[in-house]
Amino acid sequence: MKSDIRKIKNKLTKLYKNKNWQDILKNRRNAEEVLSIYFNQKNRDLLRNKKLFPIKINPYYASLVNKVDDGIWRQAVPHLEELYNPNYLKENFLNEKSGLFNPTPCLLHRYPTKALIFVSNTCFGHCRHCFRNYSKSSVPANLKNIFLAIDYIDEFNKVVDGSKNSFIKFKNKNINRFKISDKYILRHSKNAKVCIEQGDYRIRDVLLSGGDPLMLDDDALEKILKKICNVKTIDIVRIGTRCPVLLPQRITKRLIKMLRKYSDKPIYIVTQFNHPAEITPESIKACNLLRHAGIYIKNQSVLLKGVNDDIKTLKKLFEGLINIGVDPYYVFHPMMAKGTNHLRIPLWKGLLIIRSLRGYTSGFTIPTYMASAPLGKGKVPLPEGILEYSIKDGEAVIQNYEGNFYKYYDPIGYPMPSKKELKKLFSFAIYKKIIKEL
Numbered sequence: 001m002k003s004d005i006r007k008i009k010n011k012l013t014k015l016y017k018n019k020n021w022q023d024i025l026k027n028r029r030n031a032e033e034v035l036s037i038y039f040n041q042k043n044r045d046l047l048r049n050k051k052l053f054p055i056k057i058n059p060y061y062a063s064l065v066n067k068v069d070d071g072i073w074r075q076a077v078p079h080l081e082e083l084y085n086p087n088y089l090k091e092n093f094l095n096e097k098s099g100l101f102n103p104t105p106c107l108l109h110r111y112p113t114k115a116l117i118f119v120s121n122t123c124f125g126h127c128r129h130c131f132r133n134y135s136k137s138s139v140p141a142n143l144k145n146i147f148l149a150i151d152y153i154d155e156f157n158k159v160v161d162g163s164k165n166s167f168i169k170f171k172n173k174n175i176n177r178f179k180i181s182d183k184y185i186l187r188h189s190k191n192a193k194v195c196i197e198q199g200d201y202r203i204r205d206v207l208l209s210g211g212d213p214l215m216l217d218d219d220a221l222e223k224i225l226k227k228i229c230n231v232k233t234i235d236i237v238r239i240g241t242r243c244p245v246l247l248p249q250r251i252t253k254r255l256i257k258m259l260r261k262y263s264d265k266p267i268y269i270v271t272q273f274n275h276p277a278e279i280t281p282e283s284i285k286a287c288n289l290l291r292h293a294g295i296y297i298k299n300q301s302v303l304l305k306g307v308n309d310d311i312k313t314l315k316k317l318f319e320g321l322i323n324i325g326v327d328p329y330y331v332f333h334p335m336m337a338k339g340t341n342h343l344r345i346p347l348w349k350g351l352l353i354i355r356s357l358r359g360y361t362s363g364f365t366i367p368t369y370m371a372s373a374p375l376g377k378g379k380v381p382l383p384e385g386i387l388e389y390s391i392k393d394g395e396a397v398i399q400n401y402e403g404n405f406y407k408y409y410d411p412i413g414y415p416m417p418s419k420k421e422l423k424k425l426f427s428f429a430i431y432k433k434i435i436k437e438l
């Protein structure tokens with residue numbers, strides 16, 4: 001079997017070695033065929049199941065698979081359990097396309113001081129745990145709409161000072177260009193009060209997202225960055241991309257040269273390494289190129305069952321990231337996204353893992369543990385944001401930054417904590433109230 005794996009890896013390597021990123025992507029179908037040698041009949045049927053999202057894996061990422069159901073496989077290959085969906089698992093868990101906070105088709109402006117622009121609707125792969133799986137393709141991400149979103153931010157920052165009057169003035173002035181709902185004004189006026197008390201109210205932080213922004217070619221990306229950099233009131237640009245993980249060959253010297261031109265404003269790459277096997281010579285080279293160009297790299301992992309839900313794997317991942325100059329700043333509890341029950345873990349497990357790392361590795365190696373509140377109501381730090389939690393019922397109540405409460409559910413089918421794990425949970429005083437019922 002070991003020699004079979006070597007043969008498969010050799011075939012996959014030929015499909016990506018010394019090739020540019022566009023050609024590697026073109027070899028996707030071949031990679032899936034090579035990878036299918038791993039598939040038994042049951043798994044092959046899965047690939048033909050039309051109810052599941054199709055597999056989309058390029059030869060580089062496929063070559064990281066070492067065996068069926070390992071941490072790379074589970075992130076990339078369909079699973080029949082994707083069809084098992086209790087009703088709290090939602091297609092659009094963050095409610096990104098409700099229209100209420102989308103004053104232009106590509107813009108999502110929900111939180112004070114920051115906004116997200118959808119600049120692409122495709123990715124380098126198809127992550128099985130993605131909360132945008134059901135909505136990516138509906139994003140009309142063309143340059144015209146992207147520019148309109150940037151114009152919106154420019155205009156907003158010039159006119160809106162946080163007062164309700166300034167919002168109304170802004171709305172009336174732009175009635176034919178932008179779609180500004182009353183709920184949008186209400187939410188932002190409420191948040192504006194706090195921001196003004198804290199000294200500033202404007203969109204200062206812009207996140208390019210999608211899909212994956214680096215699926216755009218360098219010229220298109222440059223046009224967008226150039227326009228953003230012309231808006232004086234924007235302070236920082238973040239690019240949310242999984243390319244250092246899924247296709248690090250995309251980070252070329254040409255791309256770096258272009259990014260350097262716009263580094264007057266700090267550029268942050270926000271990426272998502274989830275497993276130590278994703279740290280390879282290729283991904284290290286990509287991160288080095290970015291770092292040497294003065295670009296900051298932040299990582300947001302997601303805790304995933306069978307991928308990284310154990311202390312040893314996560315420690316190796318976070319320490320590996322620190323070693324290559326990537327800041328492992330967030331680790332996310334899995335969202336309640338449709339099709340992901342089999343990849344989710346319960347809150348107790350996440351708390352136990354993250355807490356167990358403390359004291360056994362450098363402090364800055366341990367990311368902040370976060371959950372995303374349903375409907376896009378903000379990120380909640382854990383365990384501080386947990387108000388109630390019953391391990392037995394798998395139900396929790398979390399509280400967001402505005403003081404609102406939301407229910408969070410553990411996945412169905414995950415084993416209950418062992419005696420050893422319970423003992424460990426009890427030994428952390430902070431968790432005592434959470435598990436007192438057991």
Ligand code: SF4
Binds near residue numbers: 125130131211242
């Ligand atoms: S790269 Fe990001 S947006 Fe694209 S499928 Fe993966 S998790 Fe989703």
